[in-house]
Amino acid sequence: MRNCLNDLKNNFDFFLRNHITLSRKNYTEKAEDIGDIVIEDDNKNFLEKLKKSYDLELLKPSTKRNFLENLYFLNLFNKHFSKNNRQNNFILDIGSKNWSYVKSEYVFSKSVSQSFVLNGIEIDPYRLCSNLYNRLEIAKYYTKGLENTNYIIGDLMTHNQKYNYIIWILPFITEYPLLRWGLPLKYFKPKEMLEHAYNLLNKNGEMLIINQGEHEYDIQKNLNRTLKLNAEYFGETEDIFGLFKNKRYCCKITKS
Numbered sequence: 409m410r411n412c413l414n415d416l417k418n419n420f421d422f423f424l425r426n427h428i429t430l431s432r433k434n435y436t437e438k439a440e441d442i443g444d445i446v447i448e449d450d451n452k453n454f455l456e457k458l459k460k461s462y463d464l465e466l467l468k469p470s471t472k473r474n475f476l477e478n479l480y481f482l483n484l485f486n487k488h489f490s491k492n493n494r495q496n497n498f499i500l501d502i503g504s505k506n507w508s509y510v511k512s513e514y515v516f517s518k519s520v521s522q523s524f525v526l527n528g529i530e531i532d533p534y535r536l537c538s539n540l541y542n543r544l545e546i547a548k549y550y551t552k553g554l555e556n557t558n559y560i561i562g563d564l565m566t567h568n569q570k571y572n573y574i575i576w577i578l579p580f581i582t583e584y585p586l587l588r589w590g591l592p593l594k595y596f597k598p599k600e601m602l603e604h605a606y607n608l609l610n611k612n613g614e615m616l617i618i619n620q621g622e623h624e625y626d627i628q629k630n631l632n633r634t635l636k637l638n639a640e641y642f643g644e645t646e647d648i649f650g651l652f653k654n655k656r657y658c659c660k661i662t663k664s
């Protein structure tokens with residue numbers, strides 16, 4: 409009953425925000441002096457390794473929090489994605505929200521390919537964030553100046569380009585978070601979405617999925633098994649900077 413009411417409300421709000429346009433000043437953030445990141449001795453190697461392979465200057469200008477968030481993701485891509493040595497790569501981020509972490513994907517894309525297209529797809533771009541800007545407005549700020557990087561407004565299920573790398577951070581694989589994030593229940597299709605995302609991969613393409621909490625990770629494993637996907641499990645991710653309230657878990661699906 410409660411889910412039904414939430415679903416009704418989400419349908420109504422979702423419709424409204426997709427049909428009302430607000431006009432105001434562009435979103436910006438005040439860049440902070442990143443300086444040398446204070447990092448525990450145990451983790452120094454991690455930063456040195458990233459500095460050797462990637463141009464971390466591309467993550468700036470930035471706030472400290474956003475810089476660390478991007479380092480967290482870049483570290484994951486570096487550890488778990490294969491460098492495929494292709495000249496051209498197509499990279500997709502699924503459910504990009506405000507795409508605050510786009511620079512990690514951009515820096516990774518740039519380092520693995522001479523030319524690339526980086527797309528982020530989001531079905532609910534007009535949802536307001538706590539600062540009262542919507543996701544699209546904020547994403548425009550984070551993607552400013554990044555070449556070949558596109559924030560696509562749309563449903564993954566109707567998107568049909570092919571990709572070499574797919575990144576899927578916190579897919580909705582239980583109903584409750586989807587309802588809390590304001591989406592109508594008709595968009596709750598974890599199995600169909602995973603299957604569709606898998607079909608978007610080129611041969612030897614790789615998809616990294618990050619889940620929140622062990623319960624969602626277990627459901628993810630079951631979905632992967634049901635669809636007979638070739639998956640590797642990396643367990644809990646390293647949250648060196650203590651950025652996230654909940655533990656995150658990671659797996660990679662490869663298309664043979």
Ligand SMILES: C[S@@+](CC[C@H](N)C(=O)[O-])C[C@H]1O[C@@H](n2cnc3c(N)ncnc32)[C@H](O)[C@@H]1O
Nearest residue numbers: 503504505529530531532562563564565577578
């Ligand atoms: C839990 S949020 C994760 C957001 C972001 N990846 C992050 O880690 O901050 C899931 C996102 O997926 C989006 N989403 C859900 N279903 C989608 C679909 N069918 N197509 C595109 N985006 C979708 C939601 O609107 C939401 O922004």
